[in-house]
Amino acid sequence: MTAFDVLVEVRLRPGIADPEGLTIERALPALGFSGITGVSVGKAFRLSIEAGSADEAARRAEELASRLLANPVIEDSTVTVGVP
Amino acid sequence: MTTVGVIVFPGTNCEHDVVEVIEAAGAKAELIWHTRTEVDDCDAVIIPGGFAHGDYLRPGAIARFSPVMTAVGEFAAAGGPVLGICNGFQVLTEAGLLPGALQKNRGLTFLCTAVALRVASTRSVLTRGATRGQVLRIPINHFEGNYTCSSTTLDELRDGDRVVLRYEQNPNGSVDDIAGICNEAGNVVGLMPHPERASHALLGSTDGLVLLEGFLSGATEAR
Numbered sequence: 665m666t667a668f669d670v671l672v673e674v675r676l677r678p679g680i681a682d683p684e685g686l687t688i689e690r691a692l693p694a695l696g697f698s699g700i701t702g703v704s705v706g707k708a709f710r711l712s713i714e715a716g717s718a719d720e721a722a723r724r725a726e727e728l729a730s731r732l733l734a735n736p737v738i739e740d741s742t743v744t745v746g747v748p
Numbered sequence: 749m750t751t752v753g754v755i756v757f758p759g760t761n762c763e764h765d766v767v768e769v770i771e772a773a774g775a776k777a778e779l780i781w782h783t784r785t786e787v788d789d790c791d792a793v794i795i796p797g798g799f800a801h802g803d804y805l806r807p808g809a810i811a812r813f814s815p816v817m818t819a820v821g822e823f824a825a826a827g828g829p830v831l832g833i834c835n836g837f838q839v840l841t842e843a844g845l846l847p848g849a850l851q852k853n854r855g856l857t858f859l860c861t862a863v864a865l866r867v868a869s870t871r872s873v874l875t876r877g878a879t880r881g882q883v884l885r886i887p888i889n890h891f892e893g894n895y896t897c898s899s900t901t902l903d904e905l906r907d908g909d910r911v912v913l914r915y916e917q918n919p920n921g922s923v924d925d926i927a928g929i930c931n932e933a934g935n936v937v938g939l940m941p942h943p944e945r946a947s948h949a950l951l952g953s954t955d956g957l958v959l960l961e962g963f964l965s966g967a968t969e970a971r
Contacts, residue, residue, distance in 0.1 A: 680851070680896060681851065681854065681894070681896070681921065683851075683852050683853070683854055683855060683856045683894075683921075684852065684856065687856055732805070732809065732813075733805070735806055735809070735842065735849050737841075737847075737848060737849040737896070737897065737898070738849045738851060738896055
């Protein structure tokens with residue numbers, strides 16, 4: 665068994681309104697940032713998962729993401745194994 | 749006597765307001781801590797407002813895994829009346845007892861105000877005592893009350909007469925002005941407004957009583 669560092673990113677599904685992202689995007693010009701669009705806000709979770717392989721760690725992280733970390737009605741998740 | 753179980757998670761904060769209304773209506777209220785594993789002695793269950801488990805992760809996301817929620821799910825499946833108010837509505841959607849999800853309000857504004865609601869359906873255990881089209885003035889108090897669901901779910905809710913309350917003037921961006929919905933059988937209802945805060949003339953409105961008293965009489969009949 666090895667401890668794998670895993671990153672789970674959760675973001676709103678396409679088509680779901682993202683008032684946080686929109687508010688940040690609207691604030692950018694006032695701060696002098698121009699040409700930045702498509703701002704969206706999500707969550708990132710860093711985990712250490714004991715598993716026999718990277719695939720197994722990914723599978724367990726995906727199960728965790730779909731059962732708890734993301735609400736599949738409004739959110740998607742992606743899992744990356746082996747982040748530093 | 750009709751007994752209503754009022755579920756209390758760490759962070760729930762509207763339970764005593766709900767108990768007050770239940771007792772004033774002549775029923776018995778019982779506070780049920782979230783670690784309890786059965787609700788067998790209850791004729792109805794209310795999940796009140798607040799911040800269950802601090803609303804960490806998402807409102808209702810952790811509460812859904814509290815032991816009592818398995819019992820509430822079984823109680824609901826057996827036809828028992830279940831009402832989720834505000835945070836309780838969020839818990840019911842996370843638990844899969846009601847469809848959809850509650851997103852952050854449009855405009856990222858925390859809303860604490862009285863709103864006008866129109867009764868859209870009287871087939872739910874909450875609205876059975878009201879009249880379709882009746883307008884009720886009831887407070888809202890939330891940051892994540894923007895009801896969202898897939899277009900398929902929305903069609904199912906509309907076709908099944910499952911939208912029970914709509915905002916007269918949409919305050920939070922909810923799809924189709926939805927303030928409250930019920931499950932297919934009508935025995936599980938969730939709404940963002942707080943009827944218990946519109947239950948006495950001193951509170952500025954008694955419009956919540958037609959909902960809560962209807963719910964209690966439904967619980968009595970279901971015994």
